[in-house]
Amino acid sequence: MDAVVNWLLMFLPRAIRQGVPLLFGSTGEILTEKSGHLNLGIPGIMYMGGVSGIIGAFFYERFAGDAYIGWLAVLITTLSALLGAAVMALIYSFLTVTLRANQNVTGLALTTFGMGVGNFFGGSLAQLFGEGGSLSVKRTSEVFCKTLPFADDLGAVGTLLFDYGFLVYLSVAIALVVAWFLKKTRAGLNLRSVGEDPATADAAGINVTRHKYLSTVIGGAIAGLGGLYYIMDYTHGTWSDGGFGDRGWLAIALVIFALWKPASAIWGSFLFGGLYVLPAYLNFGDNRSMQYLVSMLPYVVTLVVLIITSMRKKREHQPPASLGLPYFREER
Amino acid sequence: MSEYTPVPAIELRGITKRFGSVTANKNVDLTAYRGEILSILGENGSGKTTLMNMISGIYFPDEGEIFIDGEPAVISSPKDAFDYKIGMIHQHFKLVDVFSATENIVLGLNEGGKYDLKTANAQVQEICERYGFDIDPTKKIYTMSVSEKQTVEIIKVLYRGADILILDEPTAVLTPQETQKLFTILRRMRDDGKAIIIITHKLHEVLSLSDRVSVLRKGEYVGTVNTAETTESELTEMMVGQKIELNIDRSDPQDPVDRLVVKDITCVNRQGVRVLDDVTFTARSGEILGIAGIAGSGQRELLEAIAGLQHLTEGDIYYHDPKTGEVEDLRNKTPLQIRELGVRLSFVPEDRLGMGLVGNMDIIDNMMLRSYRKGHSAFLQRKAPRDLADKIIDDLQVVTPSAHTPVRRLSGGNVRKVLVGREIAAAPTVLMAAYPVRGLDINSSYTIYNLLNQQKQNGVAVIFVGEDLDVLLELCDRILVIGSGKITGLVDARTTTKEEIGLLMTKSDVSGGEPNE
Numbered sequence: 001m002d003a004v005v006n007w008l009l010m011f012l013p014r015a016i017r018q019g020v021p022l023l024f025g026s027t028g029e030i031l032t033e034k035s036g037h038l039n040l041g042i043p044g045i046m047y048m049g050g051v052s053g054i055i056g057a058f059f060y061e062r063f064a065g066d067a068y069i070g071w072l073a074v075l076i077t078t079l080s081a082l083l084g085a086a087v088m089a090l091i092y093s094f095l096t097v098t099l100r101a102n103q104n105v106t107g108l109a110l111t112t113f114g115m116g117v118g119n120f121f122g123g124s125l126a127q128l129f130g131e132g133g134s135l136s137v138k139r140t141s142e143v144f145c146k147t148l149p150f151a152d153d154l155g156a157v158g159t160l161l162f163d164y165g166f167l168v169y170l171s172v173a174i175a176l177v178v179a180w181f182l183k184k185t186r187a188g189l190n191l192r193s194v195g196e197d198p199a200t201a202d203a204a205g206i207n208v209t210r211h212k213y214l215s216t217v218i219g220g221a222i223a224g225l226g227g228l229y230y231i232m233d234y235t236h237g238t239w240s241d242g243g244f245g246d247r248g249w250l251a252i253a254l255v256i257f258a259l260w261k262p263a264s265a266i267w268g269s270f271l272f273g274g275l276y277v278l279p280a281y282l283n284f285g286d287n288r289s290m291q292y293l294v295s296m297l298p299y300v301v302t303l304v305v306l307i308i309t310s311m312r313k314k315r316e317h318q319p320p321a322s323l324g325l326p327y328f329r330e331e332r
Numbered sequence: 333m334s335e336y337t338p339v340p341a342i343e344l345r346g347i348t349k350r351f352g353s354v355t356a357n358k359n360v361d362l363t364a365y366r367g368e369i370l371s372i373l374g375e376n377g378s379g380k381t382t383l384m385n386m387i388s389g390i391y392f393p394d395e396g397e398i399f400i401d402g403e404p405a406v407i408s409s410p411k412d413a414f415d416y417k418i419g420m421i422h423q424h425f426k427l428v429d430v431f432s433a434t435e436n437i438v439l440g441l442n443e444g445g446k447y448d449l450k451t452a453n454a455q456v457q458e459i460c461e462r463y464g465f466d467i468d469p470t471k472k473i474y475t476m477s478v479s480e481k482q483t484v485e486i487i488k489v490l491y492r493g494a495d496i497l498i499l500d501e502p503t504a505v506l507t508p509q510e511t512q513k514l515f516t517i518l519r520r521m522r523d524d525g526k527a528i529i530i531i532t533h534k535l536h537e538v539l540s541l542s543d544r545v546s547v548l549r550k551g552e553y554v555g556t557v558n559t560a561e562t563t564e565s566e567l568t569e570m571m572v573g574q575k576i577e578l579n580i581d582r583s584d585p586q587d588p589v590d591r592l593v594v595k596d597i598t599c600v601n602r603q604g605v606r607v608l609d610d611v612t613f614t615a616r617s618g619e620i621l622g623i624a625g626i627a628g629s630g631q632r633e634l635l636e637a638i639a640g641l642q643h644l645t646e647g648d649i650y651y652h653d654p655k656t657g658e659v660e661d662l663r664n665k666t667p668l669q670i671r672e673l674g675v676r677l678s679f680v681p682e683d684r685l686g687m688g689l690v691g692n693m694d695i696i697d698n699m700m701l702r703s704y705r706k707g708h709s710a711f712l713q714r715k716a717p718r719d720l721a722d723k724i725i726d727d728l729q730v731v732t733p734s735a736h737t738p739v740r741r742l743s744g745g746n747v748r749k750v751l752v753g754r755e756i757a758a759a760p761t762v763l764m765a766a767y768p769v770r771g772l773d774i775n776s777s778y779t780i781y782n783l784l785n786q787q788k789q790n791g792v793a794v795i796f797v798g799e800d801l802d803v804l805l806e807l808c809d810r811i812l813v814i815g816s817g818k819i820t821g822l823v824d825a826r827t828t829t830k831e832e833i834g835l836l837m838t839k840s841d842v843s844g845g846e847p848n849e
Contacts (some may be wrong), residue, residue, distance in 0.1 A: 093488045105372060106498055184447065185447055186438075186442070186447040187476065188442075189431075189435060189438070189439060189447070190439065190440060192428075192431075193428045193431065193439050193440070195431065196428045196430060196431070197426075197427075197429070200426040200427060200428055200439075201392075201428075201440065202410075202421075203410055203413040203426045204410075204426070204439045205409070205414065206439070206440045206771030274741045301725070315429065315430050315472070315474050318430075321429060321430070
């Protein structure tokens with residue numbers, strides 16, 4: 001019994017930590033998709049969020065020297081991550097909203113672009129200034145990782161619920177706020193109508209273009225926080241090229257799994273996170289193939305959800321009706 | 333506002349709207365008062381909807397003025413129209429499917445205060461009770477019937493405080509019972525002091541519902557009459573106007589024999605409406621059979637039924653094969669077999685490219701679309717289709733940089749020439765063309781007319797669905813009139829008059845209003 005509890009106390013926090021980047025990513029992507037834009041550039045945007053964050057932290061650490069202030073470091077790092085991700089999302093919206101380029105192609109290009117730019121800056125910085133060829137912002141990372149002071153005193157509860165850096169709580173908070181926004185506010189209703197039927201929204205006097213831009217850029221910025229969390233908290237402020245892996249794609253899969261509901265994405269992200277780290281906790285010994293098979297689980301689960309919802313054909317569980325389609329008022 | 337000199341709720345003076353070289357509205361005047369129902373009557377393409385779109389801010393007039401309550405008004409967006417309390421109920425509903433009725437109704441409103449669905453639901457319920465709508469505000473749109481959706485549209489404009497309501501062909505999608513219900517509600521709103529403008533081409537509805545009628549013809553304003561002082565035939569005359577000579581060469585049919593016998597066919601669409609109802613007629617070789625009717629009366633379904641693309645609920649279609657002399661029942665054949673027999677459909681529906689051409693492919697490849705089954709090699713043989721494409725470009729004077737130009741980049745007229753040319757090249761025995769000249773300039777139209785005439789002289793049975801009565805009268809030999817899926821008349825094009833066809837088109841249209849005859 002104790003063994004199981006201990007295993008869970010090890011496993012669950014890992015699952016949650018693993019899930020947080022996915023949660024940021026899919027909350028951002030849900031917000032974007034609600035405006036009718038399928039942003040496949042999310043992996044690239046998250047990557048850019050990460051690299052912009054570490055660049056911000058790095059330069060602040062270098063220039064501040066002894067005058068280093070923890071909260072200012074966090075602020076600068078977070079702002080630069082938001083900015084980096086938002087700029088990427090802005091490129092995406094300009095191409096797909098204003099120029100009406102194909103969303104899939106644009107998104108995929110942006111992902112490739114984001115990875116390349118990220119590796120270029122991350123790698124070059126490490127080369128130029130890094131100690132031993134690796135870039136590290138330990139000092140700022142420590143601030144990001146700071147847990148609630150009473151976490152250690154609460155035993156199992158503390159380990160499970162309070163032993164995380166602030167970005168973990170922020171991810172849940174943002175998901176809840178977005179869920180509330182979409183469901184309970186007038187602006188959320190307007191935004192959903194843009195994704196469902198832009199012509200109707202337009203006729204109702206809603207500024208379609210503005211909604212599309214805003215939701216794509218804000219969604220991208222939120223997703224960028226996922227990259228920031230990964231760098232500053234998950235890897236404790238160390239940059240490694242390509243370290244972010246396929247988390248961006250998992251975030252997009254999570255959007256489908258959560259049926260476009262940010263609140264469901266919260267537990268979905270922890271489930272995905274759990275499945276993601278599961279291979280490390282199941283002892284397969286030398287059996288590498290089993291390990292890879294288990295890592296497929298998040299995608300398998302997504303496929304199963306897709307199959308079930310497609311079979312049930314419930315309209316509320318379908319993607320926004322005009323997802324992926326460009327809108328042009330004069331084309332009737 | 334005094335009792336004796338009422339100020340019009342809305343007044344249009346000299347409104348003109350052009351789309352490129354086409355003038356959709358020319359110098360139109362219109363007045364609507366509060367507490368009355370005004371009908372705008374006109375044939376298809378007479379500019380009714382364009383005019384109303386200008387009042388509701390979707391288009392902006394090129395010339396002319398709009399006055400609301402006597403004050404000059406500039407309506408440059410749907411939002412401006414809301415501000416002037418103008419509400420338009422479109423023919424195609426603008427509703428979000430996964431939203432509830434109330435969510436759709438409050439969509440886009442920026443009222444102050446908290447967003448509160450419960451209060452909004454209650455307000456919607458209140459409007460329903462006031463005018464007698466029967467609808468559940470929390471019901472999702474995708475579970476609603478067409479009539480319920482229309483109700484939501486009407487409540488939507490009422491909720492926004494509209495007191496000038498414009499309804500674009502509201503009865504087109506309704507059953508007779510639903511139409512009666514709508515009319516009751518419209519009368520109640522009129523008595524409530526609202527100005528109601530209803531666009532329609534159904535004469536009996538005009539007569540039973542409206543107080544005054546304004547008639548448009550080919551974009552021009554013809555006049556306004558009081559419903560009480562007019563008759564059906566006077567309105568028809570205003571609507572269709574004088575006959576215009578077109579000088580289309582029409583030869584006499586060469587020994588016509590029965591080619592296609594359509595017998596008692598009925599088609600029911602997915603909504604359970606009888607889109608074709610007991611249709612019987614015969615198309616003969618060497619003759620052009622015109623089909624006249626209000627748009628959406630079943631023309632499309634009729635042609636598709638013959639081509640094997642519509643499922644027939646009842647009835648048979650017999651084809652007399654000129655080569656073998658045998659009679660075949662098309663009902664048991666696949667569309668492909670029907671095509672092989674020589675029944676060709678060059679269908680040009682509402683969208684520009686229409687059925688049968690792929691916009692991104694060039695003319696040659698589009699030629700191949702119809703002959704790909706003839707090939708036996710794994711590789712494309714472009715020789716024959718290239719020759720055909722060149723021949724069509726030559727013969728029909730298709731204006732194109734080359735045969736390799738994507739069809740999408742050609743103008744509408746040239747697209748249609750390519751389409752009709754390809755179907756004719758297959759040496760058909762029956763050629764069906766629906767609206768082949770819609771949106772074409774005069775010269776291109778004549779090219780198409782001549783093509784059809786040539787086919788007729790070659791002994792082809794031509795079926796021509798048209799909307800311009802003048803053309804039908806001069807091009808066809810016989811004209812079949814269709815209304816709400818029923819045949820309402822078969823006339824000799826050489827002796828009939830425009831008025832007769834106009835009356836046949838509208839008269840037996842019994843889908844709404846008081847029964848006439």
